[in-house]
């Protein structure tokens with residue numbers, strides 16, 4: 435099987451522990467989002483998996499073997515770690531040609547991946563004239579050149595425009611459907627949730643979560659109801675009397691935590707209070723992720739610690 439397996443992986447740079455006894459597996463046939471705040475250790479882990487750096491202790495294997503033992507590296511694993519790494523004075527086509535020739539990959543693959551990455555029209559242009567988004571697309575084309583069973587992409591959405599973001603989402607889903615193992619790092623939860631089936635979350639080098647996206651959302655979101663009525667004060671009194679803690683929002687609606695819309699609907703009907711609007715909400719995925727990583731963020735800012743109890747922070751984007 436072409437899984438990526440990381441066992442007790444640790445990497446220290448001097449006294450700094452960048453990766454701390456990490457153990458997880460990335461399985462084929464699904465997209466695994468690799469999440470964590472800046473400095474959490476995602477890139478270091480990817481470099482260790484690719485044998486570009488040596489672990490202090492522990493192991494990282496692909497298909498049961500260290501990647502450095504691979505005879506056909508680009509055919510087994512396609513990786514994008516740094517889109518700026520390509521030689522600027524080469525054209526996109528020549529960059530891919532050099533990779534194809536040195537890895538005994540059929541030259542016809544070049545046109546296929548240029549097409550797939552949406553950069554066929556600029557294939558003859560020098561890379562130094564490329565925008566960051568075009569470089570990302572070229573990096574992804576290079577990663578796909580060997581038709582690899584395992585694909586690892588470090589922040590592939592970086593610099594992509596909205597059309598590019600949709601393109602990468604669909605590409606990742608397609609690669610997983612084809613049975614490939616797909617690991618994609620990001621520090622954006624909502625974006626990751628739009629393409630990932632599974633999440634591996636890091637904080638300060640440690641594993642914080644290894645879970646299907648759906649379970650992550652179900653386990654970490656809190657039910658909350660928003661309700662609007664013609665008898666606002668009476669509804670507030672009734673709910674308080676029944677042990678809820680309704681909070682009146684700026685827009686005149688009540689926000690009630692820890693309850694579902696159907697329960698509020700029944701209470702309001704029983705009391706004869708007319709309801710104008712009644713809706714369930716869930717804390718956003720982004721908020722659940724911020725809660726999880728709040729303690730483990732190396733470079734925290736005040737904006738990262740939004741209170742989950744503040745009604746105005748609830749959104750619909752999850």
Ligand SMILES: Nc1ncnc2c1ncn2[C@@H]1O[C@H](COP(=O)(O)OP(=O)(O)OP(=O)(O)O)[C@@H](O)[C@H]1O
Pocket residue numbers: 447450451452470471472473474475476477478479621732
């Ligand atoms: N070559 C190195 N020498 C010293 N420290 C390093 C080196 N590479 C990474 N680090 C440190 O290891 C930690 C993890 O860095 P890493 O780049 O793996 O995080 P990341 O999760 O990929 O973050 P980002 O989202 O910012 O890329 C950071 O504190 C970083 O400063």
